[in-house]
Amino acid sequence: MKKADVVIVGGSAAGPTAGISCRRRYPDKSVILIRKEEKVLVPCGIPYVFGTVGSPEKNLIPDALLDKNGIELLKGEVVSLERDKKIVSLADGDEIGYDKLVLATGSQPLELPIPGLDKENVFSVKKDVAYLSQMLDTMNQVKNVTIIGGGFIGVEFADECRKHRDCEDCSVTIIEILPRCLKLALDDEFCQEAEDVLVERGVKVLTNKKVESIMGDGKVSGVRLSDGQELSADMVIIGVGARPDTRLAEAAGLEIGLAGGIRVDRHMRTLGDENVFACGDCAEKVSFFSGKLSRLMLASIATGEARVAGANLYGICYSNPGAVGVFCTVIGERAFGCAGLGEAVARREGYNVVVGQSAGPDRHPGSMPGAANVKLKLVFCKEKGLLLGGSASGGTSIGELMNLIGACIQHSVTAYDMAVFQMGTHPALTASPIAYHLVNAAEMAVKAMK
Numbered sequence: 001m002k003k004a005d006v007v008i009v010g011g012s013a014a015g016p017t018a019g020i021s022c023r024r025r026y027p028d029k030s031v032i033l034i035r036k037e038e039k040v041l042v043p044c045g046i047p048y049v050f051g052t053v054g055s056p057e058k059n060l061i062p063d064a065l066l067d068k069n070g071i072e073l074l075k076g077e078v079v080s081l082e083r084d085k086k087i088v089s090l091a092d093g094d095e096i097g098y099d100k101l102v103l104a105t106g107s108q109p110l111e112l113p114i115p116g117l118d119k120e121n122v123f124s125v126k127k128d129v130a131y132l133s134q135m136l137d138t139m140n141q142v143k144n145v146t147i148i149g150g151g152f153i154g155v156e157f158a159d160e161c162r163k164h165r166d167c168e169d170c171s172v173t174i175i176e177i178l179p180r181c182l183k184l185a186l187d188d189e190f191c192q193e194a195e196d197v198l199v200e201r202g203v204k205v206l207t208n209k210k211v212e213s214i215m216g217d218g219k220v221s222g223v224r225l226s227d228g229q230e231l232s233a234d235m236v237i238i239g240v241g242a243r244p245d246t247r248l249a250e251a252a253g254l255e256i257g258l259a260g261g262i263r264v265d266r267h268m269r270t271l272g273d274e275n276v277f278a279c280g281d282c283a284e285k286v287s288f289f290s291g292k293l294s295r296l297m298l299a300s301i302a303t304g305e306a307r308v309a310g311a312n313l314y315g316i317c318y319s320n321p322g323a324v325g326v327f328c329t330v331i332g333e334r335a336f337g338c339a340g341l342g343e344a345v346a347r348r349e350g351y352n353v354v355v356g357q358s359a360g361p362d363r364h365p366g367s368m369p370g371a372a373n374v375k376l377k378l379v380f381c382k383e384k385g386l387l388l389g390g391s392a393s394g395g396t397s398i399g400e401l402m403n404l405i406g407a408c409i410q411h412s413v414t415a416y417d418m419a420v421f422q423m424g425t426h427p428a429l430t431a432s433p434i435a436y437h438l439v440n441a442a443e444m445a446v447k448a449m450k
């Protein structure tokens with residue numbers, strides 16, 4: 001029987017990151033990573049397969065990453081885990097022994113209780129090269145695409161579908177049950193702006209609408225809404241989120257939490273077995289802010305947890321601070337992002353909120369090539385001026401702006417700290433130092449706190 005010091009199950013965002021973290025901390029430990037796919041997709045790049053990137057084959061995580069870090073790759077499905085013997089078994093009958101095990105088995109698309117999901121040309125968003133290739137072939141042949149779900153996956157699919165299908169009589173429709181697209185991530189003014197951009201780009205947006213069933217005789221012909229309306233469609237994409245894949249852990253008797261993930265402590269150890277760790281979408285999460293269960297599933301959280309798990313395998317080095325939630329998306333040329341709590345969520349959670357806002361170009365002067373107008377809103381807790389969150393729309397600079405805000409939240413930065421940040425600037429690269437968005441918005445909040 002083959003054996004390694006560390007066995008990792010899962011080859012997407014969390015698995016390789018846990019392996020690299022382990023090898024950096026414990027270079028003398030052997031690591032085997034087992035994953036079921038022949039080739040692994042960049043999960044966040046999946047919507048771009050249908051437009052910008054053009055095919056699943058152009059959206060892969062290179063295996064060279066594992067080799068470079070001294071991690072042995074084994075392709076196969078782990079079908080069982082015997083914790084007493086410290087063995088995992090593969091579908092082909094092979095057994096692999098471990099000293100420490102990391103479960104990074106990820107998530108599966110949520111299944112909606114809607115009749116008709118089994119009809120031809122109805123797809124969910126699976127992280128699977130062959131499935132996505134078939135989905136792309138179908139998209140090339142159809143005219144009317146309906147997307148169920150207006151969260152970031154649905155919105156990104158819709159925008160990419162428009163790019164891909166530049167024909168006059170083609171349509172792309174989003175159906176969202178909530179009053180706004182992206183509502184779970186962004187405050188209303190940003191949701192409204194995002195919907196406006198979608199509509200400008202030719203996407204039909206139907207909010208406050210629930211799909212009751214999928215129509216068609218064998219092949220999909222449309223969707224029926226709960227208000228009785230029927231919309232024709234020759235392809236339906238379900239983009240409503242994911243649930244933790246805990247099948248292996250559950251069968252091995254590991255504890256599953258109330259939000260459906262594998263229960264772990266702050267060091268990413270499963271409860272009840274200190275030799276088994278879990279990280280990424282399959283692991284239970286708590287909010288950075290409240291410690292309450294969190295259902296956020298993001299690559300930022302998955303890789304953060306994986307770094308903690310990998311480093312803690314042979315002694316505690318790091319603690320998981322909880323899910324902050326740093327999120328970005330882009331529709332056409334306009335990017336939207338949020339880190340931490342939006343204003344509405346912060347108020348709902350009971351914080352006494354102060355908001356600071358700033359708007360202006362992200363280059364100086366604003367006539368510099370590539371400049372985009374940024375709108376930034378920072379949310380602080382009034383009592384101590386603690387940063388709770390930030391939301392923004394703008395150009396490509398939004399991505400790193402959200403990361404900066406996320407790091408500030410994680411390190412308990414206040415409006416008073418931010419108001420005196422010394423931000424590096426350059427005309428072709430950043431906003432003006434006189435009106436730097438982050439500092440400006442913090443100053444506005446300090447003024448409002450007086």
Ligand SMILES: Cc1cc2nc3c(=O)[nH]c(=O)nc-3n(C[C@H](O)[C@H](O)[C@H](O)COP(=O)(O)OP(=O)(O)OC[C@H]3O[C@@H](n4cnc5c(N)ncnc54)[C@H](O)[C@@H]3O)c2cc1C
Pocket residue numbers: 009010011012013014015034035036037040043044045046047076077078079104105106107108125127153245248279280281282297298299300301302328
């Ligand atoms: C369309 C889409 C777009 C997204 N965009 C973003 C984004 O822009 N930003 C962001 O932060 N997040 C985004 N996410 C979320 C992000 O992709 C996930 O949070 C991330 O993939 C989680 O990584 P993971 O490794 O925990 O799980 P997964 O990516 O689900 O990977 C699980 C791995 O485990 C393997 N596995 C599972 N069971 C077994 C078994 N029994 N045997 C062997 N192998 C097994 C799987 O094959 C896979 O390799 C997106 C998700 C989707 C679906």
